[in-house]
Amino acid sequence: MAKRPPNDQGEVTTPTDFPAVVPRDLHPTTDIRFVIHELGKLTSQVVRLIEDVDSHGKKIGEVKDAINFVKGALWVLGAVVVVGGSILSLILSGKISVTFH
Known part of the structure; x- marks a missing residue:
């Protein structure tokens, strides 16, 4: 506790009562500016997350298109091999x- 200045006799005494003032705010989280700032950071992180998910979705779509192209090419190649094999087997069987001229 704080000591009072010396009285008339030069004695220093300790006060017996506490000061009647409003205590200062010890927790900055109660400040609305802090809350708004944290919400702003959270909002920017959510926006970034949404952009990342969209870019991954586009990449997955590109991979899906490439796989579908390869599957289609394999079906066409398989059909060409079957038709060519059939014609070749008919020629070889007589x-x-x-005739070539």
Whole structure:
């Protein structure tokens, strides 16, 4: 506790009562500016997260398109091999004759 200045006899005494003032705010989290600042940071992080998810979705879409292209090419290649093999087997079996002039 704070001591009072010396009285008339030069004695220093300790006060017996506490000061009647409003205590200062010890917790800055109660300040609305702090809350608004934290909400702003959270909002920017959520926006960044949404952008990241969108970019990953686009990348996954590109991979899906590439896979579908390869699957289509394999189906076409398979059909060409089957048709070519069938024609070749007919030629080799003698059911179709091919003459070159």
